[in-house]
Amino acid sequence: MPGALESKHTSVLLTLALTLALAVGLSLVPQLPEALRPIPSLAKGPVVPQLVALVTTSSAASKRKAVGVEPDTDTNAPEVPVLPEEDEPEEETEVAEASGSDAGVPEPSPGVAEAEADPLGLAGLGPTQRAKAQRMEALREKMGAQHVDLEPGCRRMGASGCEESGLAPFFDALRALHEGRRTQPVRVEHLGDSLIASDHITDVARERLQDRHGSGGKGFLYIDRPTRSGRGVRAGQASEGWVFTRIIDRAPPKDRLPFSGVAFAAGNAGPQDVRFAIEDARTAEIFFLAQPGGGSVQVLADGKQLQRVQTRWTPAEVANARVKLPADAKTLTLKTRGKVELHGVSLENGNPGVVYDTIGLPGAYAGVFLRTHQPFFRAQMRQRKPSLVVLMFGGNEAFRLSRDWTKPEEIKQEAQALVKLVRESVPDAACLVWSPIDAAVRTMGGELVPRRGSRLVADIFREVAKEGGCAYWDALNAMGGEGSSIRWLSAGMLNEDLIHPRSKGSDLLGHLFDLAIQRAYAASRPPPLVANDRPGLQNTEKTLTATFKRLSTLEKGEEARLGILQLGASHTASHYFTDVMRNALTKRFGDAGRGFIAAGKASDRLKPAGVSRELTGEWTIEDALQATTPGQAWGLSGIRAVGAPGAALRIRFCEGCTAAPTPPARLSLYWLDGPGAGQMEVKVDGSAMPPEPPPPEPFTTPTVRIRSFPVTGPAHEVEVLNKGGGTLTVLGAALDLEQRGVAYDAAGLPGSTASTLASEDPQALAAQLSSRKPQLLVFWYGTNESGQADLDAEKLRTEYGELIARLKKDAGGAECLLLGTTDRMQQSSEGTWEAAPGLAKVLTVLPEVARAQGCAYWSARASMGGDHAMLRWQQNGLGHTDGIHLTPEGYEKLAGMFLTDLLAAYEAFKAQPPALASEVVQGR
Known part of the structure; x- marks a missing residue:
């Protein structure tokens, strides 16, 4: 074994000697162009350092080939390990002290919205990350690095141009995450070479994204x-x-x-x-x-x-x-x-936060990742379900190009193939392509010059990104352009290999990349669902004049009555909203009675107002949504209770109340008379009332009948019994006090729309409206319409307008006020909350209908906070988990907001010239 090592060392020394001799010989050839001389000019400097540089470069390349790793000017191969953090020059404190408190970007004022000017992209960062970012900004300025915006690319072109940017899936997912509409994490797959194998660049991006949007x-x-x-x-x-x-x-x-x-x-x-x-x-x-x-x-x-x-x-x-x-x-x-x-x-x-995967391999380039087994690549990439895939290559492509080991055409083909593989694997994900960063080489004369090929590869990648529908980030320009690596080296920001940034340099690249993402994200903020959906009571001039005059009369203690009838769906039927309105208005302007109560089953929602219902015997509760044919007669709430022989219904007002005043009052009963009607017996406070005289002519169709009984005070019970002979259909009852004040009726049918009310028998509605005598009609439809994917906006505009005009006339010329829909959201199969499909149409049509019919208008959704307000209300315990309804506390809060706006408009009315404000409208 020692002999083998000696032989190997001898061979290496011989190779080096021959290399040196060849370099000197070629450098002395007179006809050889200067650019091709290994040592450009022996007369321009000492020979020894140039020879050492040549030997060192050759030796390092030989080592890389010996261990079987691809040459990598953007790599930390096994022989060139990533430097640990503790080996870095400590610049952070020095920069912070030199820069002073004015370094970086000034802190925005507390509460400044993300939509406010944020030229760098610091919005959303917490104090710790913001402080780090400001130190990085000071370092950026010192190094001459630049803020380079992302080129968003285009995923889908249409007749009018780009219809979806290359980063739309990622930004949509981030926005859904930030707004609480997404229950799944937002994942990023960052594939690259040795620049991210150490995780410095990606760690900065990861920390910043998780700081802004939460960690997964x-x-x-x-x-x-x-x-x-x-x-x-x-x-x-x-x-x-x-x-x-x-x-x-x-x-x-x-x-x-x-x-x-x-x-x-x-x-x-x-x-x-x-x-x-x-x-x-x-x-x-x-x-x-x-x-x-x-x-x-x-x-x-x-x-x-x-x-x-x-x-x-x-x-x-x-x-x-x-x-x-x-x-x-x-x-x-x-x-x-x-x-x-x-x-x-x-x-x-x-948690539904950001997950940022780093897949960094030393020596990698686009063609290397094509060596993965593509079925495995697709399956595992799909399993990760990324919203963004970042492709960060180019350094090794530029190195290979500088050595003539590849051609621009091959680089482009490999990059195109990798983008195609990513897009096919995860078609719903965004993609983003990095350019290579700058690198340097040392000439034989010891001079540092930019590496050849970096800009060419950057341009190729820009073209590939554009063709593939991906975003693009020019990291080379962000670093400071060609030659910036030389400045970074002198500042201790680049390793001696002239290729890899040290940890501080990598952090700076991550900083620049993160801010480029954030600026693009802020710029991608979609316009509001409807531009003119704004809070506050609108169209109040002349539309509520009679209503405000009556309130003024009541406030002065003069005799008058203001009847308000609110028609709507579940928001009205819940009674939470209308109870707040009734209690506040009657407390300030006087109480004219509880008003109308629909027939039906017992309901805990009526208890706060001291009202109860009780059914005994066989009853069927029917509603207008079940109607198979239009034109049927229903109660004001679109409900009717049908009792078999022997059945009884009881409605109690002011149950358990001990009100001292005992003004005259009127207890009214609403029912349907007609063919097949049973024999009705009515009891008031337990005493049987004389039977109703039969009509002059027998009814041939179901007809609304109303019977009133004089009583005293607010606490009473009305009981209806079916003595036989057929079924008995009860619509409801009402209790009105004959004294100055406000009566606020709530007539709501869960699940109904304006079209539901429009399809009911007009004569039945007219008879009940004539009896209730409202001076103000409040309409609250639109929430159920907003859930319709195929909503016909023109039909809604026409039918709703015609309905309002008809009911105003039937009520004797009542004024009107439209409540716009609350925010409505629904969950997709991926768990993301999105606006209901018909919401934009409803928000556009309702204000137009209000103006056309001379009604005031109040947008509940705008008052809630506009786009995705329902999610914020859910988080605060005010919105129901179904994305449609509110909690009791939510309805009470919304009613308080409406009441505030209504009374503000009333106070503005009173501030008008005395002759106009003091005029009294006599009761109809």
């Missing part, structure tokens, strides 16, 4: 460092006996390597193990090869077995196993038994 966990980790060198932050602590198979090897096996580019096999050395620090992880996903004769993997948390994963399968396929981790576990250990091949482990915490 560590993400994908290798079993061991792919080259057993450099930082181990993206790998486990593995035992010695793992056997590596890599796409960066000289002759990697075909048709077997995974998307990560490395397979870790438990070889002949026996069982192997690997340990991961799992911190806040709650799930571990193990990626492996299921193969004939496969062994097993024991999964342990803090030494306690969780499960055993079997890897036996025919034929060989990539597979994964998801393991739930205990909440308090600190370490995850995998132990192999038998023939096992692992590809990596993903650690996630189960």
